[in-house]
Every structure is written in structure tokens, then in C-alpha cells.
Amino acid sequence: xxxxxxTPKHLITATGQRVTLRxxxxxxxxxxxxxxxxxxxxxxxxxxxxxxxxxxxxxxLERFSAQQFPDLHSELNLSSLELGDSALYFxxxxxxxTGLETEAFFGQGTRLTVV
Amino acid sequence: xxxxxxxxxxxxxxxxxxxxxxxxxxxxxxxYYLFWYKQPPSGELVFLIRRNSFDEQNEISGRYSWNFxxxxxxxxxxxxxxxxxxxxxxxxxxxxxxxxxxxxLTFGKGTKLSVIP
Numbered sequence: 001x002x003x004x005x006x007t008p009k010h011l012i013t014a015t016g017q018r019v020t021l022r023x024x025x026x027x028x029x030x031x032x033x034x035x036x037x038x039x040x041x042x043x044x045x046x047x048x049x050x051x052x053x054x055x056x057x058x059x060x061l062e063r064f065s066a067q068q069f070p071d072l073h074s075e076l077n078l079s080s081l082e083l084g085d086s087a088l089y090f091x092x093x094x095x096x097x098t099g100l101e102t103e104a105f106f107g108q109g110t111r112l113t114v115v
Numbered sequence: 116x117x118x119x120x121x122x123x124x125x126x127x128x129x130x131x132x133x134x135x136x137x138x139x140x141x142x143x144x145x146x147y148y149l150f151w152y153k154q155p156p157s158g159e160l161v162f163l164i165r166r167n168s169f170d171e172q173n174e175i176s177g178r179y180s181w182n183f184x185x186x187x188x189x190x191x192x193x194x195x196x197x198x199x200x201x202x203x204x205x206x207x208x209x210x211x212x213x214x215x216x217x218x219x220l221t222f223g224k225g226t227k228l229s230v231i232p
Contacts, residue, residue, distance in 0.1 A: 033219065033220075042225065045220060058219055092160075103162050104220065106159065
């Protein structure tokens with residue numbers, strides 16, 4: 001158990017809908033990262049938050065957004081969903097914003113299926 | 116731009132054989148971190164090792180060993196005496212220097228290892 005909790009584990013929704021994925025980082029970790037794993041693109045970094053503020057952006061679509069709350073949990077919002085958004089979405093956390101001498105521990109992922 | 120190449124898409128070995136998973140990386144940074152993760156059929160990503168660019172010492176952990184060679188930009192992973200439980204997809208990943216302000220992993224496409232009893 002990595003200590004990173006993601007909910008829900010599975011999500012099935014229709015095209016055009018909006019969903020919210022939730023992540024609770026390991027206790028004490030200030031950084032949260034979101035990754036997408038799809039058959040086409042593999043594992044891709046989406047976005048990082050550190051202590052409530054956006055730290056870095058990767059290949060995140062404009063239809064997607066994220067935030068980190070004062071209690072450090074994070075949510076990834078996916079809107080106007082398309083079939084191609086079907087993927088496994090991972091959250092990871094690390095102890096600080098630099099990652100220096102720390103690992104990024106991954107949650108078990110949320111499998112999103114868009115039908 | 117950073118890039119990680121895992122040329123082996125799938126490997127099958129018979130139990131107790133040794134197997135090496137290759138990883139070649141590209142980066143312009145002089146300070147960077149290399150990682151290996153395991154993704155078993157259950158889907159989670161399990162951290163195996165992190166190595167920084169200044170530490171070229173090889174590492175051994177039980178049946179696992181890693182060979183880091185900056186001269187060839189490679190960070191290969193060897194499993195000795197493979198077991199069925201080693202069957203998984205293995206990902207190599209690269210992170211730029213934390214001082215750049217972010218800690219984002221660039222992953223290879225993964226190597227699917229099947230260990231046959």
C-alpha cells in the first residue's frame with residue numbers, strides 16, 4: 001500500500017459528461033501529480049500541485065482541470081468527455097515540491113471508461 | 116526534450132531464467148533522476164528504484180539489480196532467477212533536475228515480462 005488513495009477505482013460515463021477524480025496524498029506529502037495512462041499515449045504527466053498551487057503542467061487538455069485543497073487532497077476534473085479520454089488516471093504524491101531524495105508514490109489509479 | 120526508450124515491448128522467459136530489461140534515455144540536463152516502476156496485472160504502479168545522475172554505482176536488491184551507464188545513457192534492469200510473480204509491465208522513467216521547479220516523470224512505453232512456470 002503506497003498510502004496514496006484514489007477514488008473511485010472505476011468510473012463509466014457517457015461522452016459529453018463531466019467527472020471528478022479524487023486523490024488523497026500520503027500523510028505529510030505536499031506535492032500531488034496526475035498522470036494519464038492510455039493505450040495510445042502510454043503514461044503521461046498531466047499536472048502537478050504543490051501545497052495548493054499549480055507547480056507544473058504537462059500534456060493536459062484544456063477540458064481537464066485540477067486543484068489541490070487546503071487539506072492537500074486533489075481533484076482532477078474532466079469535462080466534455082470523449083471516447084479517447086478512456087484511460088487509467090494515476091495520482092502520485094511526494095514529500096516536497098522538488099522531489100529531492102524523495103520518491104513519487106502512486107495510487108492504484110482510477111479507470112475511466114467513456115462510452 | 117526528454118525521452119525514454121524501452122525497445123523490448125514483450126519478453127517471455129521460463130521461470131528461474133535471468134532476464135534484462137533495457138532502458139535508454141535522452142536528456143540535456145546534467146542532473147536528472149532515473150526510475151523503474153513495476154505494474155502488475157492489478158494495475159498499480161510500484162516503485163522499484165531511483166538513481167540520480169551523479170551516482171553510477173550499480174545497485175542490487177535481492178534478485179533485482181540495476182546497471183547505470185552514463186556513457187551509453189542506459190539504465191538496465193536485471194531480474195535473476197525470475198519467478199512467476201515477476202510477471203508484470205516494467206516502466207523506466209526519467210525526471211529532470213528538481214531545481215528546475217518541477218518533478219515530472221517521462222516514462223518509457225514499458226516492457227511486458229511474462230514468466231512461464
